[in-house]
Amino acid sequence: MRNLWLLLVVLPFLLSCTKKDDSTVATKSMPPELVVGTDAAYAPFESENADKSVEGFDIDLIQAVADKAGFKIKIINTPWEGLFNQLASGDRDILISAITINSERKKVMDFSEPYFEAVQLIALPLKSKVTKFTELRGLKIGVQTGTTGDEVVSGLLGKTDLNIKRFEGTPLALQELVNGGVDAVVADNGVVNNFLANNTKAFKTVADPSFAKEHYGIAVKKGNTELLNKINAALQAIKKDGTYQKIYDKYFGKK
Amino acid sequence: MFEWFRTDIIAEYMPLFIRGLWTTLTLTAIGVFFGTLLGLMLGLGKIARAERGPWRWPLKLFVKTPSQIYISFFRGTPLFVQILLIHFALVPWLIHAETGALISGEAALYLKREYGALISGSLALSLNSAAYIAEIFRAGIQSIDRGQTEAARSLGLNYYQTMRQIIIPQAFRRMLPPLGNEAITLLKDSSLVSAIGLAELAYAARTAAGAYARYWEPYLFISVIYLIITLGMSYVVHRLERKYQSV
Numbered sequence: 001m002r003n004l005w006l007l008l009v010v011l012p013f014l015l016s017c018t019k020k021d022d023s024t025v026a027t028k029s030m031p032p033e034l035v036v037g038t039d040a041a042y043a044p045f046e047s048e049n050a051d052k053s054v055e056g057f058d059i060d061l062i063q064a065v066a067d068k069a070g071f072k073i074k075i076i077n078t079p080w081e082g083l084f085n086q087l088a089s090g091d092r093d094i095l096i097s098a099i100t101i102n103s104e105r106k107k108v109m110d111f112s113e114p115y116f117e118a119v120q121l122i123a124l125p126l127k128s129k130v131t132k133f134t135e136l137r138g139l140k141i142g143v144q145t146g147t148t149g150d151e152v153v154s155g156l157l158g159k160t161d162l163n164i165k166r167f168e169g170t171p172l173a174l175q176e177l178v179n180g181g182v183d184a185v186v187a188d189n190g191v192v193n194n195f196l197a198n199n200t201k202a203f204k205t206v207a208d209p210s211f212a213k214e215h216y217g218i219a220v221k222k223g224n225t226e227l228l229n230k231i232n233a234a235l236q237a238i239k240k241d242g243t244y245q246k247i248y249d250k251y252f253g254k255k
Numbered sequence: 256m257f258e259w260f261r262t263d264i265i266a267e268y269m270p271l272f273i274r275g276l277w278t279t280l281t282l283t284a285i286g287v288f289f290g291t292l293l294g295l296m297l298g299l300g301k302i303a304r305a306e307r308g309p310w311r312w313p314l315k316l317f318v319k320t321p322s323q324i325y326i327s328f329f330r331g332t333p334l335f336v337q338i339l340l341i342h343f344a345l346v347p348w349l350i351h352a353e354t355g356a357l358i359s360g361e362a363a364l365y366l367k368r369e370y371g372a373l374i375s376g377s378l379a380l381s382l383n384s385a386a387y388i389a390e391i392f393r394a395g396i397q398s399i400d401r402g403q404t405e406a407a408r409s410l411g412l413n414y415y416q417t418m419r420q421i422i423i424p425q426a427f428r429r430m431l432p433p434l435g436n437e438a439i440t441l442l443k444d445s446s447l448v449s450a451i452g453l454a455e456l457a458y459a460a461r462t463a464a465g466a467y468a469r470y471w472e473p474y475l476f477i478s479v480i481y482l483i484i485t486l487g488m489s490y491v492v493h494r495l496e497r498k499y500q501s502v
Binding site: 140142145146150151154159160162165166167168172173175176178179180181182183 | 267268269270271274343346347351352363364367368371372450451452454458461462464465466
């Protein structure tokens with residue numbers, strides 16, 4: 001019995017050693033494998049499917065970019081909180097996770113050309129008469145905690161206003177709208193439209209021109225210009241040859 | 256100190272924390288009150304039996320077995336799952352503007368809008384604590400020597416009188432510590448209700464953390480608040496125990 005325990009303790013070490021050997025061999029003979037970090041809880045951009053692999057618009061896109069640019073990638077589901085740190089520390093080479101390009105983030109990482117235009121949408125019950133953002137005053141509004149939607153609604157009503165109902169995910173907030181617990185939800189267009197596509201057409205959406213447009217970018221470590229140029233060139237190429245459109249249509253339908 | 260602990264974040268979200276504390280206490284009070292009522296019925300239901308006579312089978316089929324199933328379900332599944340199930344499935348089925356089985360139309364709309372999460376949250380906590388409190392009652396009652404019942408019955412008291420005057424007062428003394436525990440557990444478990452968007456203490460902390468991506472300040476702050484309340488509660492339970500021990 002004692003030997004068995006010993007084996008159980010030692011075996012993982014042995015296995016990890018052999019693994020390490022494999023990878024050193026691999027790096028010598030094959031092109032390097034770049035590690036891509038993504039927070040896979042944001043369908044349809046990235047989500048984890050039943051067999052624990054990550055899928056979504058971002059994933060297909062980065063795969064297409066990698067194929068075009070000629071490097072291999074390994075995608076690792078990484079919680080949002082640790083995402084930016086792991087890029088800085090070198091644990092991840094590339095980040096793609098519906099990351100909005102902004103000046104704050106540009107200080108700590110470099111972004112590719114924008115690959116997706118995001119805008120906040122107001123989701124409303126079909127009968128609702130609301131036509132613009134400012135009319136949401138006095139209504140109960142659902143948002144996902146800490147997102148852009150949370151920020152804009154907090155800006156309108158005040159951060160501690162109890163008419164803001166914060167949920168851990170946008171889909172939960174939208175479900176609450178379907179159930180009648182909130183009067184409106186403010187969230188990213190991609191996620192709202194995905195919910196609409198996968199559920200009965202239970203509500204309508206309103207785009208308010210006052211919402212600033214946001215752009216998602218692929219992030220690399222600050223100063224990694226070589227990789228950034230490769231990514232930008234590949235992005236350009238797949239936009240030109242129709243691959244981008246094909247991926248876009250797969251997740252967001254034809255526009 | 257001020258470098259790593261930014262008190263300004265706490266100050267900014269103070270209205271939400273205060274409101275959250277109030278909601279947490281309300282949830283706990285509702286959960287303890289209805290949990291005790293329902294738990295007493297379920298606990299008695301689980302041990303109900305008739306040795307013979309026409310009530311033997313109906314009692315087993317309609318009282319004992321349902322109580323057992325209820326208790327098994329609520330003790331055997333996670334509270335978090337129960338909260339989501341009740342809020343996103345059961346309550347919308349009961350209360351919904353168009354398809355509500357219990358309440359529909361304007362009233363449903365108003366209820367869901369103003370009190371939806373509070374209703375679901377307190378319902379989930381009450382139903383859940385009832386299962387645990389039922390077991391506390393059952394154990395307390397069964398711990399009283401059977402001779403007490405037999406003596407009371409031979410004195411001519413009926414079942415209700417026996418329970419009310421002989422068994423429950425004695426059992427209550429033994430049930431006090433676990434009941435106090437259950438109330439404390441309920442207070443802590445009420446933090447799970449933040450998942451359905453009810454603005455209680457944990458929700459306030461999650462909001463502050465989400466806005467600043469800082470975790471020490473809000474969560475340490477509410478930990479201290481929870482700790483103060485639970486210490487207060489155990490003190491009260493302790494005093495009650497001493498009071499009833501001398502009887």
